[in-house]
Amino acid sequence: QLPALTYKSGILLLEFASACSLNALRWAAAAEHNYFTTNRFWLLFTDEPTHISLLDDEDIFLPPDGEVRVMLWQPGMQFFTLVDVYKVAADKPLRRTLVGGRELRDAEDMLQALGKFGSAISYRQNLEGITFKTGLVIAFPDLFTNIEDLSLRHIDTISKVNNRLTLELANKLNLRFNTHQVDNYGWHKPNGSFDGLMGRFQRYELDFAQMAIFMRLDRIAIVDFVAETYRIRAGIMFRQPPLSAVANIFAMPFASDVWIAILLLMIFTICIFIVELVYSPHLHEMDILDCVVFVWGAMCQQGFYANLLNRSARVIIFTTFVSTLFLYTSFSANIVALLQSPSEAIQTLSDLTQSPLEVGVQDTQYNKIYFNESTDPVTNHLYHKKIAPKGENIFMRPAIGMKKMRTGLFAYQVELQAGYQIISNTFSEPEKCGLKELEPFQLPMIAVPTRKNFPYKELFRRQLRWQREVGLMNREELKWFPQKPKCEGGMGGFVSIGITECRYALGIFGFGLLLSAFSFILELIVNYVWNLAKKIHRIKKQRKESNTADGYRGNFVH
Missing domain, CATH: 1.10.287 (Helix Hairpins)
Structure with a gap:
């Protein structure tokens, strides 16, 4: 009796050469089932060496990920032989490897032989040039030049950096790609289907992606994620506004x-x-x-x-x-x-929401989705106050958004790696100082997806993790992901004075104009009233004198 293992399920199939057992193996090997995985240990029992050739059936695909052993009992003898079997592909011949010696007598001998044999996947790293159907997302086809173009590494960075990993995977495992290009990562639609890359996985048109995508709950039902590769950071970048703008x-x-x-x-x-x-x-x-x-x-x-x-x-x-x-x-x-000094007025998303800065967003689909899905009240306030009211006009290409950020009071939501590249190419040294970035939401890790029940999933996973362990992923990250530019020139340089800096002086001047105009009008009114009063007084005096003169003349007549 073999000891129980918590991480594996053991399946024992006696007389596997029978018609019923062979049908069970065909059912387990079907693409929609794929029960031959690393977490299931299959032990097939037979006493006839020729029965092993029955596993050459094309409908019985024993993939490299599988753990299938054939126990061949020698009739009339007190020992058995253990054989490891697998296929590179369904149409490839069966591969056989003897596990341990030719004479295993009990379970202890079998355990020692399996322990010495180790992981079967270690012996299955040559896929003999088989071709897989893969997908690659080029989100900006009008700007795309070449998958290896380092001069435009801020364009489709996710595809470029992860493509290098899959190429190394192909070299290591001796496999080929039949690449299908799409322009969308694939998002859930109201009718339950997916578009873009995920739609192709949903229709079983692809084996795996030649890149990595965000790990989301709605995608787990469609694909299996093999191994995470990098963390993509997206944040709102802005230059701290000058003191004159906020104080x-x-x-x-x-x-x-x-x-x-x-x-x-x-x-x-x-x-x-x-x-x-x-x-x-x-x-x-x-x-x-x-x-x-x-x-x-x-x-x-x-x-x-x-x-x-x-x-x-x-x-x-x-x-x-x-x-x-x-x-x-x-x-x-x-x-x-x-x-010439920047302020420190904006330190949080709440400060940004209340600031005079306008906000723009990179025109990627995930920005629209994650802003809508965010449950953070501060992010929601920012979205409904500065993003949602402007509609589609707020979404723009990184080159446009970063230019507006450089020349005015503007904040831009962008993949930070793309933003760093544009800053290095277009910003002057003083303009690199005072840069600030805030993350309105945390993006999930990206991982390489495969179709459901992919029979090479564990083989790919081990190779990708090996690339991380030996530093290949880190090398590609340093090569394709620009680092944050440093402020080396200080805040010196010529500073042009604009209306913003002069608004208080103009306000005092305007107040003086209004006060002088008010004083002038008041003087006119006072002068008019004074002249009117003098005129009325003079008329009354003339009338009084006239009446007095008439009285004298009347007395004289009498």
Whole structure:
């Protein structure tokens, strides 16, 4: 009796040469069943060596993934022989390998022979050039040039990097591809079917994909995923907006206590000037409001129109201009630095939602699906506020989206590897600084899919994991996935001043225009009312004088 194994199911078939047993083997080997897998150990019993040739039947496909042993009992002797059998393909001849010696006497001998034999798949790595039907997604056929084109590695990166792994797989296992190109990974449709690559798997038109796709629950019913390869990161990339876009930079050069001190200085200077005007022995061509205008003009480095004769007033003017000169110099130097500094205002998706940045999305199908499927309330808020209202116009090619991000207040949802490549090619060194990325959702791992009950699944899985262990996957990742550009040039460089930076100055100017217009209209009204009152008073006075004159004439007549 063999010991039980938790990871395998044992199947014992006595007299497998009988018609019933052969039918059972044909049923188990059918493509829709494929019971010959690594987690099932088949032990076929016979006492006739010629019965093994019955397994050459094309309907009995014993794939390389299978664990099938034939126990050949020698009649009249107290030992048996164990034979490992498999086929490279259904139309290929049966391969036989002796397990252990020719004389196995009990279960202990059998276990020792199986342990020494090891994994049967290790001996089955030559598939003799058989051809598999494979699928390859080229999502941007209008931009695609060649599957090996490194100059456009940000175009269909997933297909290119994973194709290298499958080519290495083909070289290792000696197999060939009959590649079918599609332009869509395949997504679930309302009628239950799939389009694109997944649709071909659903119709059993492909054996496996020459690339990797996202592992999703709705795809597990259609395909089996052999081995995961890489993690694709997609995030919203943006440049931190300048301080002038999110804050009033004119209030930032000085701390609050400095502004309070400046205000107190202005009030104190105005009061001293007023005292000087009131008690000065000299006559001045200015009043109290002129004192306010002088102090305000001194703060703005403006001259003064009045000519003061006494020395005390001139000392006040001199000390005021000198003190404001230092303040003005410090203020201007800080303004220049602040204009070239990015802000740290956007750190989370909530900050991005409330920011003035517009949002664009890479025109890939999975972006539309994962935004709709997201259950995160912050991501949903961002989607319904800045993405959904703009419809299809928000989806754009990476070259367009990254250009808008470089030149304006714009955030772009893109595969980070593609974004890094465009940044390296088109951004200047100062523009690479202040870059930020936020992931609205976590993309699943990508894995190589095969059709259901694929008889070479375990063989492929081991080879792909071997590529990971020896560093082949890492080599291809470094080759095809651009790394994040580093900020090496600092934030220096020429900064153009736009309307955004001048909006507070323009606001003050507009307020001054409105105030002057209001004052002008008020002056006209006051002048009109004053003239009207004077006219009415003059008319009343004339009437009174006229009435008085008429009274005198009447008395004179009488």
